[in-house]
Amino acid sequence: MGVTGTPTNINQGSKTKGGIGESTLRPDGTLKVTGEFAYSSDMWHEDMLWGHTLRSTTAHAEIRSIDTSEALAMPGVYAVLTYDDLPTEVKNYGLEIQDTPVLAHGKVRHHGEPVAIVAADHPETARRAAAKIKIEYVELPVITDEASATAPDALLIHEGRDDHHIGHVPHPNIVHRQPIVRGNADEAAKRADVIVSGEYVFGMQDQAFLGPESGMAVPGEDGGVDLYVATQWLHSDLKQIAPVLGLPEEKVRMTLSGVGGAFGGREDISMQIHACLLALRTGKPVKIVYNRFESFFGHVHRHPAKLWYEHGATKDGKLTHMKCRIVLDGGAYASASPAVVGNASSLSVGPYVVEDVDIEAIALYTNNPPCGAMRGFGAVQACFAYEAQMDKLAAKLDMDPVEFRRMNAMEQGTLLPTGQPCDSPAPVAELLRRIKAMPMPPEQQWLAAGEQADVRALPGGLSNTTHGEGVVRGIGYAVGIKNVGFSEGFDDYSTARVRMEVINGEPVATVHTAMAEVGQGGVTVHAQIARTELGVTQVTIHPADTQVGSAGSTSASRQTYVTGGAVKHTCENVREKVLEIGRAKFGSYHPAWATAELLLEGGKVVTDGGEVLADLVDVLEGESVDLELEWRHRPTEAFDLVTGQGNGHVQYSFAAHRAVVEVDTELGLVKVIELAVAQDVGKALNPLSVVGQIQGGTTQGLGVAVMEEIIVDPKTAKVRNPSFTDYLIPTILDTPTIPVDVLELADENAPYGLRGIGEAPTLSSTPAVLAAIRNATGLELNRTPVRPEHLTGT
Amino acid sequence: MRVNFTVNGRKQEADDVWEGESLLYVLRERMGLPGSKNACEQGECGSCTVRLDGVPVCACLVAAGQVEGREVVTVEGLADFAKQREEGCATGACGGTSLQEAQQWQAKGTDSQTGEGDELAPIQQAFIDAGAVQCGFCTPGLLVAADELLERNAEPSDADIREALSGNLCRCTGYEKILDAVRLAAARQERQEEAV
Numbered sequence: 003m004g005v006t007g008t009p010t011n012i013n014q015g016s017k018t019k020g021g022i023g024e025s026t027l028r029p030d031g032t033l034k035v036t037g038e039f040a041y042s043s044d045m046w047h048e049d050m051l052w053g054h055t056l057r058s059t060t061a062h063a064e065i066r067s068i069d070t071s072e073a074l075a076m077p078g079v080y081a082v083l084t085y086d087d088l089p090t091e092v093k094n095y096g097l098e099i100q101d102t103p104v105l106a107h108g109k110v111r112h113h114g115e116p117v118a119i120v121a122a123d124h125p126e127t128a129r130r131a132a133a134k135i136k137i138e139y140v141e142l143p144v145i146t147d148e149a150s151a152t153a154p155d156a157l158l159i160h161e162g163r164d165d166h167h168i169g170h171v172p173h174p175n176i177v178h179r180q181p182i183v184r185g186n187a188d189e190a191a192k193r194a195d196v197i198v199s200g201e202y203v204f205g206m207q208d209q210a211f212l213g214p215e216s217g218m219a220v221p222g223e224d225g226g227v228d229l230y231v232a233t234q235w236l237h238s239d240l241k242q243i244a245p246v247l248g249l250p251e252e253k254v255r256m257t258l259s260g261v262g263g264a265f266g267g268r269e270d271i272s273m274q275i276h277a278c279l280l281a282l283r284t285g286k287p288v289k290i291v292y293n294r295f296e297s298f299f300g301h302v303h304r305h306p307a308k309l310w311y312e313h314g315a316t317k318d319g320k321l322t323h324m325k326c327r328i329v330l331d332g333g334a335y336a337s338a339s340p341a342v343v344g345n346a347s348s349l350s351v352g353p354y355v356v357e358d359v360d361i362e363a364i365a366l367y368t369n370n371p372p373c374g375a376m377r378g379f380g381a382v383q384a385c386f387a388y389e390a391q392m393d394k395l396a397a398k399l400d401m402d403p404v405e406f407r408r409m410n411a412m413e414q415g416t417l418l419p420t421g422q423p424c425d426s427p428a429p430v431a432e433l434l435r436r437i438k439a440m441p442m443p444p445e446q447q448w449l450a451a452g453e454q455a456d457v458r459a460l461p462g463g464l465s466n467t468t469h470g471e472g473v474v475r476g477i478g479y480a481v482g483i484k485n486v487g488f489s490e491g492f493d494d495y496s497t498a499r500v501r502m503e504v505i506n507g508e509p510v511a512t513v514h515t516a517m518a519e520v521g522q523g524g525v526t527v528h529a530q531i532a533r534t535e536l537g538v539t540q541v542t543i544h545p546a547d548t549q550v551g552s553a554g555s556t557s558a559s560r561q562t563y564v565t566g567g568a569v570k571h572t573c574e575n576v577r578e579k580v581l582e583i584g585r586a587k588f589g590s591y592h593p594a595w596a597t598a599e600l601l602l603e604g605g606k607v608v609t610d611g612g613e614v615l616a617d618l619v620d621v622l623e624g625e626s627v628d629l630e631l632e633w634r635h636r637p638t639e640a641f642d643l644v645t646g647q648g649n650g651h652v653q654y655s656f657a658a659h660r661a662v663v664e665v666d667t668e669l670g671l672v673k674v675i676e677l678a679v680a681q682d683v684g685k686a687l688n689p690l691s692v693v694g695q696i697q698g699g700t701t702q703g704l705g706v707a708v709m710e711e712i713i714v715d716p717k718t719a720k721v722r723n724p725s726f727t728d729y730l731i732p733t734i735l736d737t738p739t740i741p742v743d744v745l746e747l748a749d750e751n752a753p754y755g756l757r758g759i760g761e762a763p764t765l766s767s768t769p770a771v772l773a774a775i776r777n778a779t780g781l782e783l784n785r786t787p788v789r790p791e792h793l794t795g796t
Numbered sequence: 797m798r799v800n801f802t803v804n805g806r807k808q809e810a811d812d813v814w815e816g817e818s819l820l821y822v823l824r825e826r827m828g829l830p831g832s833k834n835a836c837e838q839g840e841c842g843s844c845t846v847r848l849d850g851v852p853v854c855a856c857l858v859a860a861g862q863v864e865g866r867e868v869v870t871v872e873g874l875a876d877f878a879k880q881r882e883e884g885c886a887t888g889a890c891g892g893t894s895l896q897e898a899q900q901w902q903a904k905g906t907d908s909q910t911g912e913g914d915e916l917a918p919i920q921q922a923f924i925d926a927g928a929v930q931c932g933f934c935t936p937g938l939l940v941a942a943d944e945l946l947e948r949n950a951e952p953s954d955a956d957i958r959e960a961l962s963g964n965l966c967r968c969t970g971y972e973k974i975l976d977a978v979r980l981a982a983a984r985q986e987r988q989e990e991a992v
Binding site: 040 | 814816817824825828829830831832833834835836837838840841843870871872874875916920921923924925927929930931932933934935936939955957958959961962963964965966967968969970971972973974975
């Protein structure tokens with residue numbers, strides 16, 4: 003239909019023959035290194051228009067009027083839409099709570115909120131037209147923290163809330179609250195010989211995926227629309243898009259286009275509905291591509307948090323109790339805040355045995371930028387705080403911090419604060435042992451060499467800020483626990499369609515799911531699973547679209563578990579069908595068809611004794627098998643809203659880090675020398691990808707430790723640094739060597755025993771770096787990211 | 797305005813170019829070469845790195861008018877560019893490609909559906925083999941920058957690699973496998989030279 007750059011079938015080819023456990027290479031690798039892989043911003047259509055969004059310049063205001071006439075009159079402008087142009091009564095969307103307006107109506111609640119959209123024949127025309135839209139705002143006071151949000155006379159961010167959390171929150175400006183009470187923390191505190199407490203602050207981090215929000219909507223002849231877009235969950239988008247457009251879901255056909263990273267930032271809708279509205283209004287294909295500035299306003303961020311913790315321990319080093327309060331700033335709209343609260347509270351103890359706890363986590367509505375999903379999802383903020391507490395306790399008891407952690411480490415069978423037993427391996431002590439045993443990087447080499455230091459190896463690098471004087475080294479450790487998959491009773495299923503047939507004289511399997519490949523390597527692993535289960539070399543991965551059932555989200559470290567599980571399950575059923583065909587055709591030739599356990603291997607039907615019964619080509623000649631099946635992991639349940647008790651999580655993953663840093667104490671500059679990781683992955687389906695995920699997650703944790711933060715002006719709630727000039731993510735110079743030690747202790751409930759991988763390394767990376775900087779400087783450092791002024795006291 | 801320049805060895809002309817359009821926009825939206833990526837469009841991330849008369853530049857920071865009469869190589873032409881250079885090596889032309897040499901070659905077509913039939917530059921193959929590609933959005937820019945590094949420094953130290961690639965952001969990999977890829981390409985290049 004004239005769209006170029008649409009996703010293509012990825013032919014696995016015969017070069018890679020690997021099943022699970024092998025480091026097979028990405029099927030999309032060649033396209034990606036030649037520049038031919040079609041990302042969502044690469045779509046092109048001969049007759050397309052460009053969409054652009056006008057965003058609010060203020061954080062909290064009533065909209066008195068919007069005048070679009072001048073913009074509409076500009077040559078090249080095809081449409082200018084505001085709230086009044088929305089086609090149905092459904093004007094909001096949202097992941098959990100439908101509180102986010104497609105276009106602002108009545109008021110704006112955060113800086114950068116979409117107010118109007120424009121379609122024009124050139125992106126610059128669209129931008130200039132948007133600039134001509136006149137909006138009259140009446141400023142309202144901004145709510146930016148807990149005190150201003152929960153004051154008795156506080157303005158309500160959302161008046162008339164009627165979502166299902168409103169009944170149990172103490173104030174309408176609190177999105178959700180989850181307490182967890184187990185044992186008696188006050189009573190247990192009396193047994194403590196030492197008690198430490200601290201207040202911790204975690205800054206607002208951005209996913210900063212490189213491929214900006216973008217895509218193309220093409221109006222269909224049937225009045226529907228085809229949308230090509232980068233997202234994390236096609237079917238979740240679909241459920242939010244179709245009602246606003248007033249279309250049945252089957253008339254909104256979504257296809258995943260190339261995704262340039264996600265990390266949680268594409269769980270929410272960004273440009274999807276806007277592009278569809280403009281395409282349906284103009285009758286032309288509409289492409290929207292955010293620039294980096296707009297991208298910072300176009301997606302939710304990681305919740306900034308304040309955390310208050312108290313821990314006690316006996317003098318022989320056993321934890322007695324823990325009390326904490328976690329306040330997450332959810333910003334103007336709910337997004338994933340309720341689930342983030344559930345994670346932050348239920349994982350707030352960390353991977354330790356503490357029987358008596360008193361926990362409370364809340365998420366606020368404020369006029370700050372909306373926050374939602376990001377890699378680590380609520381567990382990151384808690385890990386930063388509880389690991390600082392562990393170091394404080396160890397110091398107070400004059401114990402080795404790693405030994406102190408090992409003494410209190412949870413293990414298989416330990417009850418979590420929610421009362422849920424951990425029923426799979428929990429190798430926390432072992433990971434700590436391994437991380438400590440890993441060889442240390444050489445002592446300050448530049449010093450030992452006795453020569454001129456290579457400035458590139460020093461804090462400040464080529465800026466030539468030091469030659470080694472005033473540089474001190476520190477070492478820090480941390481470990482964390484992350485849940486895998488969606489929790490709290492969510493029906494977390496996935497769907498896979500698998501087809502087996504003979505093409506050009508070879509047996510070929512085609513795997514079709516709606517899984518968003520966001521770079522994590524799901525497409526590689528799906529082919530490996532199909533090869534393992536079906537014994538074929540050739541596997542084609544069909545483009546992800548909404549023509550197949552939902553795969554759920556590419557988040558929460560769940561896709562290899564759940565969609566991988568669905569592919570495995572469907573392949574197993576396809577295998578049975580193939581064997582039935584084989585029995586019907588060839589069963590009379592050999593008794594083993596009826597009596598033996600049969601497998602598909604190397605393109606043949608074989609017995610478990612290795613005897614070959616038939617070629618798959620002969621079995622499938624003239625036939626094909628095609629099945630679409632859903633697969634679920636075992637169910638979870640909601641946490642009790644008063645006690646927090648409940649079997650809320652499916653699985654856990656664990657990672658430990660050791661950071662070695664050097665700090666220029668004069669200028670407050672930090673150089674991370676090495677960041678070693680030990681992680682249990684259950685089973686490494688693709689070891690190369692596993693290591694890549696662990697190193698990538700570690701680097702995002704490093705980023706938030708020393709540089710990454712969205713700065714929001716506390717007086718105006720305006721974002722100060724929406725650019726890669728001012729929001730810093732680690733470069734190759736900021737990132738140290740990251741040695742990885744992978745442990746594989748199978749979880750017998752998971753497909754192949756695997757554990758979700760992607761998120762755990764983001765947790766403990768940050769507190770390990772902080773611990774190392776504290777170790778180097780002797781400073782308390784209760785805030786992340788650490789900036790020079792925190793180190794120099796200026 | 798009209799801009800005439802050479803892209804991957806082919807003469808190109810772009811009409812109706814706005815004064816403010818960048819080379820990146822012209823490549824992506826007018827030439828049908830979206831390989832150079834639009835991650836920040838302000839010269840911070842390096843995803844749109846191309847070579848302009850042999851020098852790596854951020855295509856987003858180059859006004860389209862500035863390339864009049866000049867030679868641009870994008871990731872789409874990288875494999876052929878590397879091959880031509882390799883052939884040129886036999887005559888001792890290593891360590892840079894002259895404009896004249898560059899003008900004598902043309903990128904060959906490949907199957908844009910699957911990428912099959914592509915003959916890859918050593919650095920491209922190394923990125924695949926080392927697992928340096930995840931989402932891949934940073935990859936084209938990194939490849940152009942890394943290829944240029946290996947052209948002028950066949951045996952880079954880790955510090956050299958880090959310095960050369962410090963203008964290219966990657967959010968997925970943690971860079972370790974990118975370092976591996978550059979080391980791998982350098983080692984293969986060395987082996988090949990030894991074999992010659």
